[in-house]
Structures are given as C-alpha cells and as structure tokens.
Amino acid sequence: MRKPMIAGNWKMHKDNREALELVEDLTGRVKDIVDVEIVVCPPFTALSDVSRFLEETGSGIKLGAQNVFPEPQGAFTGEISPPMLKAVAAEYVIVGHSERREIMGESDGFIARKLRAVMDAGMVPILCVGETLEERERGEATSKVEGQLQADLAPLNEDEIAGIIIAYEPIWAIGTGKTATPQDAQDMTSFIRGNIAGEYGDDIAAGLRVLYGGSVKPGNIADLMAMEDIDGALVGGASLKAEDFAAIASFRA
Numbered sequence: 001m002r003k004p005m006i007a008g009n010w011k012m013h014k015d016n017r018e019a020l021e022l023v024e025d026l027t028g029r030v031k032d033i034v035d036v037e038i039v040v041c042p043p044f045t046a047l048s049d050v051s052r053f054l055e056e057t058g059s060g061i062k063l064g065a066q067n068v069f070p071e072p073q074g075a076f077t078g079e080i081s082p083p084m085l086k087a088v089a090a091e092y093v094i095v096g097h098s099e100r101r102e103i104m105g106e107s108d109g110f111i112a113r114k115l116r117a118v119m120d121a122g123m124v125p126i127l128c129v130g131e132t133l134e135e136r137e138r139g140e141a142t143s144k145v146e147g148q149l150q151a152d153l154a155p156l157n158e159d160e161i162a163g164i165i166i167a168y169e170p171i172w173a174i175g176t177g178k179t180a181t182p183q184d185a186q187d188m189t190s191f192i193r194g195n196i197a198g199e200y201g202d203d204i205a206a207g208l209r210v211l212y213g214g215s216v217k218p219g220n221i222a223d224l225m226a227m228e229d230i231d232g233a234l235v236g237g238a239s240l241k242a243e244d245f246a247a248i249a250s251f252r253a
C-alpha cells in the first residue's frame with residue numbers, strides 16, 4: 001500500500017527562530033497521526049535547527065529541503081550540495097518546483113542532474129511537474145507533463161524510479177487560491193501513473209506515490225485524498241500555519 005504523504009513547502013518564509021516555533025507547534029498537533037508521512041521543507045537556513053529539534057523530540061515529522069545543486073562540492077558560490085543536506089538529516093528534496101523552473105530558469109536537463117545527485121546522496125527526490133494555464137487551455141497539459149517526466153527521469157533506473165515521489169502541481173493553481181478540481185487532479189495523477197507504467201512497468205507504477213499540489217487547504221484535502229491516484233499533497237501557503245497544516249495531515253479525521 002502507498003502510505004499517504006503530506007509535505008509542507010515553506011518556500012522563502014520563516015527565519016530559523018520562526019521555523020522552530022512552527023515545527024514545535026506542529027509537532028504537538030500531529031503527534032497522534034501515525035498512518036500519514038508528514039514532511040516539512042523549511043528554507044536552508046533553518047534546516048539544521050529544525051533537524052535537531054525533530055531528532056531531540058523524537059517527532060515523527062520528516063525533514064526535506066526545497067532545492068539542491070547537482071554536484072557534491074566545488075566552486076558553486078551560493079549553492080548547497082546533496083551531501084550537505086544529507087548531513088543535516090534531510091530525507092527528501094523538492095526538485096523542479098515550478099517556481100524554480102519559471103523564475104530561476106531551470107531546465108529539464110538541469111533538473112535531471114539534480115535527481116541523479118539526490119539519489120546518489122541517498123535522499124528521496126520529490127519531483128514537481130505541471131502545466132501553465134495557457135498550456136492547459138491549448139489542450140497541452142498532458143503532453144507538457146509527459147515531456148517533463150521523460151526528460152527529468154532519464155538518468156534514473158527502474159529501481160530508483162520506484163523510490164521517488166512525483167508531485168503534480170498545475171502552475172495555475174499554485175498560490176492562486178484556485179485548486180484543480182479533485183477530478184482534474186485525479187485525471188493527471190492517473191495519467192502520470194499510467195505513463196510510469198508504460199515506461200517502467202505496472203509494479204513500479206502501482207507502488208509510486210503521486211502527490212497533488214496547488215492551493216491545498218483543510219477544506220479541500222479530503223475530496224482530493226478520496227481520489228484513487230492521489231497519494232498525498234505538497235502544501236505551500238497552508239503549511240505556514242500549524243493549525244491548517246495539522247488539519248490537512250488529519251484528512252482522515
């Protein structure tokens with residue numbers, strides 16, 4: 001069975017003191033949830049403190065990073081390597097978020113290198129894919145996502161694909177308050193699973209966790225999670241309030 005995952009992407013919010021306050025508040029609220037994997041992805045400057053807090057308190061919350069550079073070390077001013085993230089006990093790394101693709105100009109080729117580097121360092125990538133509103137209106141949503149999957153996953157072998165997480169994040173739904181309908185989200189997550197089945201086989205596709213992201217809130221999570229191919233959510237804005245994020249992680253309650 002695919003264990004549901006609720007992951008919070010804090011983006012460029014919370015200095016390390018605020019991050020500690022948030023994770024402390026959250027830990028108290030989610031301590032009884034055992035059947036959902038809960039992940040927080042603070043900014044780089046807060047990773048170390050949040051990591052120490054999670055370890056010391058025995059909190060079941062897991063740690064993820066929002067980005068990485070695809071080399072283990074070197075003259076890459078301002079960048080952070082996979083081993084550096086591993087050293088602060090990050091288990092997950094968001095790769096290819098649409099904000100990085102669109103604002104930082106990251107290409108599929110660069111994202112593919114990041115996936116390779118994250119796997120090599122022994123962490124799990126959360127690969128984000130998704131279309132713009134214009135692409136959706138032109139009827140190109142599935143071809144966009146298919147192209148991203150093909151290019152981004154190229155360096156990974158079948159065994160490795162089985163261990164990654166894919167997040168479908170329609171760009172028009174991120175931070176806009178517009179959520180894809182549960183059926184739209186189901187259609188694309190099912191398309192993603194079908195695409196993986198075609199490339200790597202049914203078994204791998206059946207075990208792959210596919211998340212939905214884009215304006216997920218306490219009020220819409222249950223309907224999204226009721227969909228067959230949606231295994232969890234990548235949550236931006238609503239992950240910044242412990243109460244809301246805990247309510248999302250309690251979607252079964």
Ligand code: PGA
Binds near residue numbers: 169173174235
């Ligand atoms: P949002 O962001 O929940 O604020 O729409 C989701 C994301 O970008 O991962």
